[in-house]
Amino acid sequence: MSITILGGGGFLGLKLARRLARDGQVGGRPVEALTLFDLRPPPAPEGAPFPVRSLGGDVSDPAAVAEAVQPGTRVVVHLAAVVSAQAEADFDLGLKVNLHGTLAVLSACRALPSPPRVVFTSSVASFGGGQGAVLPDDARQVPENSYGAQKAMGELLLADASRRGMVDAVSIRLPTVTVRPGRPNKAASSFVSAILREPLLGLPAELPVGEDFAVWICSPRRAVEWLLHAMGMDTAGMGADRGVNPPGMSAKVGDMLAALERVAGPAARALVRRAPDPAVAAIVGGWPAAFTAERARARLGFSEQEPLDELVRAFVEDDLEETRRDRGL
Amino acid sequence: MSITILGGGGFLGLKLARRLARDGQVGGRPVEALTLFDLRPPPAPEGAPFPVRSLGGDVSDPAAVAEAVQPGTRVVVHLAAVVSAQAEADFDLGLKVNLHGTLAVLSACRALPSPPRVVFTSSVASFGGGQGAVLPDDARQVPENSYGAQKAMGELLLADASRRGMVDAVSIRLPTVTVRPGRPNKAASSFVSAILREPLLGLPAELPVGEDFAVWICSPRRAVEWLLHAMGMDTAGMGADRGVNPPGMSAKVGDMLAALERVAGPAARALVRRAPDPAVAAIVGGWPAAFTAERARARLGFSEQEPLDELVRAFVEDDLEETRRDRGL
Ligand SMILES: NC(=O)c1ccc[n+]([C@@H]2O[C@H](COP(=O)([O-])OP(=O)(O)OC[C@H]3O[C@@H](n4cnc5c(N)ncnc54)[C@H](O)[C@@H]3O)[C@@H](O)[C@H]2O)c1
Ligand SMILES: NC(=O)c1ccc[n+]([C@@H]2O[C@H](COP(=O)([O-])OP(=O)(O)OC[C@H]3O[C@@H](n4cnc5c(N)ncnc54)[C@H](O)[C@@H]3O)[C@@H](O)[C@H]2O)c1
Numbered sequence: 001m002s003i004t005i006l007g008g009g010g011f012l013g014l015k016l017a018r019r020l021a022r023d024g025q026v027g028g029r030p031v032e033a034l035t036l037f038d039l040r041p042p043p044a045p046e047g048a049p050f051p052v053r054s055l056g057g058d059v060s061d062p063a064a065v066a067e068a069v070q071p072g073t074r075v076v077v078h079l080a081a082v083v084s085a086q087a088e089a090d091f092d093l094g095l096k097v098n099l100h101g102t103l104a105v106l107s108a109c110r111a112l113p114s115p116p117r118v119v120f121t122s123s124v125a126s127f128g129g130g131q132g133a134v135l136p137d138d139a140r141q142v143p144e145n146s147y148g149a150q151k152a153m154g155e156l157l158l159a160d161a162s163r164r165g166m167v168d169a170v171s172i173r174l175p176t177v178t179v180r181p182g183r184p185n186k187a188a189s190s191f192v193s194a195i196l197r198e199p200l201l202g203l204p205a206e207l208p209v210g211e212d213f214a215v216w217i218c219s220p221r222r223a224v225e226w227l228l229h230a231m232g233m234d235t236a237g238m239g240a241d242r243g244v245n246p247p248g249m250s251a252k253v254g255d256m257l258a259a260l261e262r263v264a265g266p267a268a269r270a271l272v273r274r275a276p277d278p279a280v281a282a283i284v285g286g287w288p289a290a291f292t293a294e295r296a297r298a299r300l301g302f303s304e305q306e307p308l309d310e311l312v313r314a315f316v317e318d319d320l321e322e323t324r325r326d327r328g329l
Numbered sequence: 330m331s332i333t334i335l336g337g338g339g340f341l342g343l344k345l346a347r348r349l350a351r352d353g354q355v356g357g358r359p360v361e362a363l364t365l366f367d368l369r370p371p372p373a374p375e376g377a378p379f380p381v382r383s384l385g386g387d388v389s390d391p392a393a394v395a396e397a398v399q400p401g402t403r404v405v406v407h408l409a410a411v412v413s414a415q416a417e418a419d420f421d422l423g424l425k426v427n428l429h430g431t432l433a434v435l436s437a438c439r440a441l442p443s444p445p446r447v448v449f450t451s452s453v454a455s456f457g458g459g460q461g462a463v464l465p466d467d468a469r470q471v472p473e474n475s476y477g478a479q480k481a482m483g484e485l486l487l488a489d490a491s492r493r494g495m496v497d498a499v500s501i502r503l504p505t506v507t508v509r510p511g512r513p514n515k516a517a518s519s520f521v522s523a524i525l526r527e528p529l530l531g532l533p534a535e536l537p538v539g540e541d542f543a544v545w546i547c548s549p550r551r552a553v554e555w556l557l558h559a560m561g562m563d564t565a566g567m568g569a570d571r572g573v574n575p576p577g578m579s580a581k582v583g584d585m586l587a588a589l590e591r592v593a594g595p596a597a598r599a600l601v602r603r604a605p606d607p608a609v610a611a612i613v614g615g616w617p618a619a620f621t622a623e624r625a626r627a628r629l630g631f632s633e634q635e636p637l638d639e640l641v642r643a644f645v646e647d648d649l650e651e652t653r654r655d656r657g658l
Contacts, residue, residue, distance in 0.1 A: 091493065095432075103424075128569060140469040142488075144569045149489035153482045159471075160478035164420065240457060240473050 001026065002033040002072045003231070006059055006105065007080030009038030011180060012121070014045075015224050016077065017052075021045035026075070027232025037068040038080065059101035062108065069108035075117045075231045076167075078105050084125055085187045087147035098150035102157060109167045118169040119230040120158055122151040122243065124216050126173060129288030131214060137245055137295045144286050159242040162235075170230040170238070175216040175248035177223050178256075179315035181323040188283040192217065195253065196260055196312055199268040200320060201329060208277030211254030214289035218248040219311040220318070225303055233301060247297045249305040250290035259308035263316070330355065331362040331401045332560070335388055335434060336409030338367030340509060341450070343374075344553050345406065346381075350374035355404070356561025366397040367409065388430035391437065398437035404446045404560045405496075407434050413454055414516045416476035427479035431486060438496045447498040448559040449487055451480040451572065453545050455502060458617030460543060466574055466624045473615050488571040491564075499559040499567070504545040504577035506552050507585075508644035510652040517612035521546065524582065525589055525641055528597040529649060530658055537606030540583030543618035547577040548640040549647070554632055562630060576626045578634040579619035588637035592645070 036042040041054035057064030059080040087094030126148035143149040158169035180193040198205035261269035296302040365371040370383035386393030388409040416423030454477035472478040487498035509522040527534035590598035625631040
């Protein structure tokens with residue numbers, strides 16, 4: 001099975017590529033070749049038992065994507081995106097990458113002799129709702145940010161193309177993936193990872209919302225499991241609806257901090273300082289904090305998010321050293 | 330107030346232009362200029378008390394649309410579309426006109442000194458549901474046809490652009506507009522108008538579904554009223570949700586035929602022959618047959634569909650002669 005990861009140099013793309021290199025297979029089928037594509041050629045994962053091509057290019061350039069999705073490709077994981085803060089700051093860039101990029105992915109897939117599985121990462125940000133909401137599977141997407149709107153448009157495009165037999169798409173509406181390694185950034189949701197990551201690095205972090213504030217999250221490990229599941233699953237039962245609300249976790253900030261304290265002690269917990277920021281609370285407070293995720297759980301076989309302590313420990317095991325090194329700490 | 334109608338040479342565009350020429354105003358504000366744009370320059374309505382420009386061009390060509398949406402334009406009515414059967418037969422044409430066309434409309438609007446009202450015509454075909462369904466206002470759009478998917482994408486784009494203050498959009502999800510003048514065509518919904526229009530012309534018509542089959546319809550008069558309302562209404566209360574399910578009518582085919590008989594006599598009714606067509610029943614049977622349309626009625630001021638007898642008589646008054654002439658009858 002030949003696989004292409006678009007956006008393969010990003011947070012989840014790199015993790016998925018490493019996992020493929022380790023496992024050598026997806027859903028029992030051996031990986032025969034992997035293409036990684038991003039703005040700059042991504043590093044190949046170490047020790048892969050299959051050839052890896054690394055390509056640089058723009059996902060909104062149909063020729064570049066066609067080069068990355070060559071005949072024989074069975075699975076395209078489309079992660080390339082301009083994320084929320086950037087798409088909000090630069091509307092045209094968001095449209096170019098998130099909408100025209102997805103159109104270019106579809107074009108490349110249609111040129112293949114048979115329709116490939118396309119795994120697309122949509123987002124919780126494609127919904128409104130807010131703190132009180134528990135969104136059912138048929139909740140309407142009324143996005144209140146450009147990134148979410150563009151993701152919802154991509155979902156519609158890929159669902160229609162699936163109905164027509166051009167591709168065989170699964171769109172996973174990922175929760176806020178936590179703990180994200182790296183540095184705090186300008187994303188409104190940056191604090192969700194920062195309040196765990198920074199103390200684990202021995203650094204202070206600011207909490208812009210109250211401890212009762214709830215967020216819909218999943219771990220990077222869980223996100224990678226879901227991508228792998230979506231790459232191999234049977235889509236026959238999905239019908240016209242190719243969008244999946246996966247079984248993430250609705251976590252209160254206070255519970256996340258309690259898990260931090262259990263894993264890393266009270267000194268780590270004490271590094272988090274309350275610094276109310278109504279602007280951040282307003283943005284993140286507009287995102288739904290919980291989903292029922294019935295269909296993903298009961299019918300589509302998506303696995304459950306692990307408990308918070310495990311989510312914190314997974315960052316320590318998987319990402320702490322690398323983050324320390326990358327940040328020169 | 331300066332107005333542009335894109336797709337101004339089509340069924341509803343021509344009717345709207347005539348109505349503007351007759352009224353000379355919208356929502357109490359005088360029309361100062363009208364631009365009609367379509368693949369070929371549309372005919373100017375007779376007796377307009379304002380200048381009319383007629384332009385030919387492709388709505389997916391940003392330069393052509395920019396020419397049609399000049400500085401000073403306050404309202405853009407975007408009707409240009411490849412309709413359902415054609416968008417299903419030619420996926421690329423549908424994407425070009427229905428998606429890239431709407432992108433070009435947005436580009437042209439962003440070049441204006443202040444954000445114009447954009448009235449976009451989405452469709453009942455952007456929903457699934459079927460005969461049993463009564464769709465609430467927050468029903469999710471899971472289209473089962475490319476036209477509906479492309480319309481839903483256009484809605485997302487224009488809602489986001491409205492949130493950003495680039496345009497001020499209202500997207501009306503029109504029911505099947507009945508009675509449509511002209512000839513029977515290959516659209517699966519063609520019979521909905523044909524079973525009234527053909528007998529009124531003295532011609533036979535075939536009914537592919539049973540008399541209990543229900544359809545969500547509105548008259549051309551009502552569709553034009555809704556467009557006029559959307560051109561002038563206050564959008565302040567709409568929030569992020571710029572989509573409107575207008576108060577159409579869920580009509581059983583048997584009730585439509587009874588109205589035909591009341592208006593035109595049993596001889597007209599007798600021209601309709603039952604000719605079951607499971608393929609047509611399957612397609613049209615997937616569209617929702619009813620909506621609650623609460624928000625449009627109670628909060629947004631959209632007017633009610635008139636009763637069926639009036640819908641039939643309106644065709645006789647407004648369109649029968651012209652249809653006869655156009656078809657050489
Ligand atoms: N991480 C999350 O919390 C989260 C939540 C919901 C959805 N998602 C989605 O999951 C996917 C992966 O997320 P991530 O956290 O790994 O994001 P990321 O930003 O780390 O990775 C995205 C990659 O896309 C690449 N990219 C951007 N523009 C490109 C272009 N024009 N051409 C080619 N490549 C381009 C970037 O260089 C980056 O490597 C994205 O689609 C994201 O929108 C992520
Ligand atoms: N009539 C209905 O039952 C109905 C129902 C739901 C939605 N709608 C929507 O309402 C709008 C008007 O409907 P209508 O019945 O008047 O349709 P119509 O087909 O009569 O008119 C559409 C017009 O768009 C023009 N057009 C097509 N491609 C174009 C292009 N590339 N560039 C410029 N113009 C182009 C056509 O020439 C035509 O004149 C459409 O957007 C349609 O999708 C109609």
